[in-house]
Amino acid sequence: MASMSSSPTESAIQSAILLSKVELHLDRVPVLQSLSLDVAEGGRLGIIGPAAGGKSVLLKVLVGLLKPDSGSVKVRGTEISDGDENTLMDVREEVGMLFQNYALFDFLTVGQNVAFPLHRQRDRIRKSSGDTLSDSEIDERVEARLLAVGLAGSGNKMPSELSGGMKKRVGIARATIARPKLLLYDEPTAGLDPVTTSKMYDLIAKDQKETGCTIVAVSSDVNALCTFADDIALLHLGQIRYQGKSDSIADADDELVRQFVSGADQGPL
């Protein structure tokens, strides 16, 4: 199987993601404030926090869709905060992302959506080494991925024919099919029932075991995310309020963190 190109600094990479004092304003409103974050290569970080706290914005900063006003953003050793398009394209080739609103291409079928990253990867590999992934190999991988997310036989449907939960699973299939080295999930289990939620996290964990990728997941389902992630960060008003092991977050010193995790209606939130 063809592999994705590695960055020259791969051997020196220790942090898959390294953010330092990142500031970002949208329409003059501060969204991220002096935010610093370090995610180890191969780690699983879960990001939780109250609504409109900057979680989705943070994921977009990590893939270069939003450029910070100041601060440093290093993804797998490459600085992307200056917004240079060529650098961003190189970094994005190693990233898979699931969007909160799925972002499925509505002019393509489910199968074509899932196959999309593989076709792009094939074009790039063809340019660099001449090796190709055959159409039948792509079809097989798409079918296997759809089977893994519980949507076998849905390849010919259009996204408009799917429910929200099904779209989410197609999004997961598309984000993971090219085996990227960094996976960003924005609400991977929103709209899914508890059993499917558990299955999705199992699938994501299994994929990670095989590829060794780094995962950053944003979710409102605190319990499921804490079970899945090694580390948890709580983002509140654009700042990291807590970062630590997921199993100790319930005992955090910060009252706001404890209230958010327990869901109590009395407290600073």
Place this chain on the structure above:
Amino acid sequence: MIGEGFVRSIGRSTLFAFREIGGVTLLTGKVLRSLVPPRFDGPEFWRNMYRMGNKSLPIIALTAFFVGGIMVIQAGVFVKKLNAGQLVGWGAGYSIFREVGPMLIALMFSGRVGSNNTAELATMTVTEQLDGLRALAIDPITYLAVPRVLAMTLSLLVLVVLGNLIALYGGALFAMLLLDLEFSTLYYSLVENIGWMDFVHGVIKAAVFGASIAITSCYFGISVRGGAIGVGKAVNAAVVAAAISIVALDFFVTYLLP
């Protein structure tokens, strides 16, 4: 005395106009840069050629056919009064090739294809599909905008050529039915008085109008902000901008070309 509100409103409108002109210019630059050397998605180009060109043909043909007829009806009064039947072929051909054909077909194309293109791109923008492309290391300009600009420009060019011929046919048919003119009179009036430049003039206009509709419709689609309301506003702005640009460009091309 001029109120502060009025001055503010002028300032706001001026800034808005310059921002939009700047945005269209930047997009035009990016599209041109993607053409040398060619970097765009081939399958997307052919998909758009089919749905923008082929699927527009029936409505363009119908419009063109009646446009030819209208021109003959309008000219009929004077043709009869002045007994100038031998000028009908030339008059219809000259105005259709140079002006009426490209202009009306472009406006029709803008309403059918341009507005649809803006709505589609704007919906893709507000549903994060463009961000989805970027996250997959794909430039939405080269993947979506460039194939559409090329497809719309080429489609309109071909549609204008075909539409002109259909308009001439419609004109000839109505001239024979309503003005009792012979086909041979119309034919010789046309071929003896119409030169290649009359035809080329219209073709150049078609290409210019096509590129203008394509760029404005892509720009307003990609730069949309807000949800469904934003999509509606973008479509409205794109149709208005395309119509204004067609008329303005028509003036300049008519002025500059022989």
